[in-house]
Amino acid sequence: xxxxxxxxxxxxxxxxxxxxxxxxxxxxxxxxxxxxxxxxxxxxxxxxxxxxxxxxxxxxxxxxxxxxxxxxxxxxxxxxxxxxxxxxxxxxxxxxxxxxxxxxxxxxxxxxxxxxxxxxxxxxxxxxxxxxxxxxxxxxxxxxxxxxxxxxxxxxxxxxxxxxxxxxxxxxxxxxxxxxxxxxxxxxxxxxxxxxxxxxxxxxxxxxxxxxxxxxxxxxxxxxxxxxxxxxxxxxxxxxxxxxxxxxxxxxxxxxxxxxxxxxxxxxxxxxxxxxxxxxxxxxxxxxxxxxxxxxxxxxxxxxxxxxxxxxxxxxxxxxxxxxxxxxxxxxx
Ligand code: HEM
Numbered sequence: 001x002x003x004x005x006x007x008x009x010x011x012x013x014x015x016x017x018x019x020x021x022x023x024x025x026x027x028x029x030x031x032x033x034x035x036x037x038x039x040x041x042x043x044x045x046x047x048x049x050x051x052x053x054x055x056x057x058x059x060x061x062x063x064x065x066x067x068x069x070x071x072x073x074x075x076x077x078x079x080x081x082x083x084x085x086x087x088x089x090x091x092x093x094x095x096x097x098x099x100x101x102x103x104x105x106x107x108x109x110x111x112x113x114x115x116x117x118x119x120x121x122x123x124x125x126x127x128x129x130x131x132x133x134x135x136x137x138x139x140x141x142x143x144x145x146x147x148x149x150x151x152x153x154x155x156x157x158x159x160x161x162x163x164x165x166x167x168x169x170x171x172x173x174x175x176x177x178x179x180x181x182x183x184x185x186x187x188x189x190x191x192x193x194x195x196x197x198x199x200x201x202x203x204x205x206x207x208x209x210x211x212x213x214x215x216x217x218x219x220x221x222x223x224x225x226x227x228x229x230x231x232x233x234x235x236x237x238x239x240x241x242x243x244x245x246x247x248x249x250x251x252x253x254x255x256x257x258x259x260x261x262x263x264x265x266x267x268x269x270x271x272x273x274x275x276x277x278x279x280x281x282x283x284x285x286x287x288x289x290x291x292x293x294x295x296x297x298x299x300x301x302x303x304x305x306x307x308x309x310x311x312x313x314x315x316x317x318x319x320x321x322x323x324x325x326x327x328x329x330x331x332x333x
Pocket of ligand 1: 093094299328
């Protein structure tokens with residue numbers, strides 16, 4: 001139900017505004033729209049075209065629950081999300097890549113993703129779209145596209161150094177970022193990171209740059225050998241089974257930027273010693289009964305924000321919104 005409303009109320013205007021109008025105007029927005037298309041083309045090149053599925057994070061499972069803010073959250077942001085009432089959520093957990101039948105234990109399925117849609121009073125929505133990478137391999141949409149093209153140009157038989165090896169050598173945060181992930185034993189036992197910075201604005205007009213962290217009750221990672229032995233859909237199947245025994249909780253936290261921390265480079269982690277503020281508890285209560293069908297029309301956008309939460313100068317937020325809308329336009333009739 002929420003999924004259908006989402007498709008018609010959000011995706012169409014975003015596409016029209018982001019792609020058609022911008023192209024017609026010939027502005028910088030037209031370049032952004034062209035980049036979004038190039039990125040989705042590159043994802044399709046690397047992972048193949050799978051009608052009806054996302055160009056990235058194609059395999060996933062949907063669940064429902066609620067979010068309740070901690071009192072400290074309102075100190076940082078006046079967003080209605082943080083007013084302490086119980087807010088219904090739709091959550092989608094996913095494997096990385098655009099391959100819908102990828103084994104969940106494959107190293108390529110890392111980083112796993114978590115997308116949360118908060119259904120606010122009055123019909124508004126805001127989204128958080130995060131994954132298990134502690135920081136991102138690249139800091140711009142152009143580099144993300146070029147990384148994918150380097151992957152596509154580096155089949156096993158490619159001459160050494162491959163395009164991908166060359167890309168990694170010139171973007172050392174890429175191999176460093178990819179080394180931060182491992183296969184969890186459950187989508188519920190993974191920690192997810194926002195990577196992109198957002199600006200929280202409170203009632204006094206004070207502004208704080210933050211990055212989200214979604215902390216599980218326990219963090220459990222498998223060794224590469226254990227991961228390889230798991231059944232094809234072990235993560236997708238485990239979540240509903242776990243939820244049938246009881247709820248799963250996560251603590252949403254905000255890591256605050258310190259004085260010199262960059263808000264525009266998602267490939268640079270902020271020091272772990274930075275202050276972290278509890279934002280609230282996410283409780284997942286049940287899996288969606290028609291998960292496969294529901295996710296087809298769901299759209300989670302990192303830049304779908306509400307009063308009290310603003311984008312930072314991180315260029316990835318806009319690039320992601322554009323690419324997700326292009327992917328949606330290709331996966332829905
Ligand atoms: C240049 C940067 C990025 C690009 C171009 C990109 C591209 C995409 C695309 C095209 C999709 C499919 C969207 C759809 O069909 O609805 C997607 C999904 C997703 N991405 Fe990204 N992504 C980027 C960065 C990130 C980052 C930084 C994170 C998390 C920290 C992330 C997490 C996810 C997740 C969790 C999904 C699945 C969303 C869902 O369940 O609907 N991505 N990405």
